Amino acid sequence: MKRWDLHCDALSKMILASDIRFEDDRRLDVTAKRLKEGGVQLQAFAIYVPEAWKGRPFDAVLASVDAFEQRIASRPDILPIRSKQDIETLMRPGETRIGAMLTMEGADALEGNLAYLRIAYALGVRTLGVTWNVANWAADGVREPRGGGLTAAGRRLVAECDRLGMTLDVSHLSVKGFWDVLETSRHAPIASHSNAKSLCDHPRNLSNDQIRALIAANGRIGITFVPYFLRSDGREAGIDDVLRHLDYVCGLGGADHVGFGSDFDGIETWVKGLEHPGGYETLAERLEKNYTSEQVEGFLRRNWLSYYQGRFM
Structure with a gap:
């Protein structure tokens, strides 16, 4: 049974170290070898602007795309995913390549310029997280004290994403921004790497109302492997x-709307047994003891698959 993972930060490491190689580098959580070990069929690679690139944010986007193209997508065992046709190719019987999809974590790098958004889309980016934790020109993040929502420019960003077919990601977005996106966008957003706030009271997690709203909108939620988004007692x-978090989302009616978004390479502590994509094999075995085969297929792949089949133009 193949797996889809909708968030990792390997690219931010790769643009800081040009000698990192994707095949099997100990500096990465996500490598080609480990994706194969874990039976991962599709991995999303987030473009994030590291502190060292803050003065040249869109250059960081271009460097990330170049790292993706030269060191990941160029491999014969990788299939870049940019269209519905690419997904259909990935799903063909006997296809052994791993799908690789570009996403962006935070609209900061677009510098308020919708031409940059269109360029990013042309370069293969298919999902946009509106913010990281702090405020940018489009909206406030979850760590911004004022807790504002979408700006006027942010509303224009949402409209252009809708026109292009760019999926909006509400992980990291302020609570007001979350509701603004659901109200403003014509399409269901995703939360690619967020957990249940009722189980772990962290600002990055989603309230029951938020989870229910994503489910009602036919969006998706990616349970993430960040330890301090899973439990708040420090253990x-x-x-x-x-x-536990997966069960909770299912209990709110989300069995057909939940998958996984690990946040590998964006974390410095790991879930025991899920330190890298190879751990998906163990996770799958645990799921099979608790759920039907159809449900497990949904969590590991089908829920993300059905979403992106409907979103890609």
């Missing part, structure tokens, strides 16, 4: 904690 997180 070591394990696969049981991942299952």
Whole structure:
């Protein structure tokens, strides 16, 4: 049974170290070798602007795309995913390549210029997280004290994403921004890497109302493997904690709307047994003991697959 993972930060490491190689580099959580070990069929690679690139944000986007193209997508075992046709190719019987899709974490790098958004889309970016934790020109992030929503420019950004077919990602977005996106966009957004706030009271997690709203809109939620988004007592997180959050979202009616977004390479502590994509094999075994085969297929792949089949133009 193949797996889809909708968030990792390997590219931000790769643009800081030109000698990192994707095949099997100990500096990366996500490598080609580990994706194969874990049976990952599609991995989303987020473009994020590291602190060292803050003065040249769109240059960081271009450097990330170049790293993706030269060091990941150029490999014979990788299939870049940009269209519905690419997904259909990925799903053909006997296809062994791993799908790789570009996303962007935070609209900061677009510098308020919708031409940059269109360029990013032309270069293969298919999902846009509106913010990281702090405020930018489009909206406030979850760590911005004022808690504002979309700006006027942010509303124009949403409209252009709708026109292009760019999926909006509400992970990291302020609570007001979350509701603004649901109200403003014609399309259901995703939360690519967020958990249940009722189980772990962290600002990056989603309230029951937010989870229900994403479900009602036919959006998707990616349970993430960030230990301090899984439990708030400081104790070591394990696969049981991942299952707890998955169970909770299912209990709110989200069995057909939940998948995984690991945040590998964006974390410095790991869930025991899920330290890299190879751990998906263990996670799948645990899921199979608790859910039907159809449900497990949904969590690991089909829920993301059905969403993007409907979103790609």
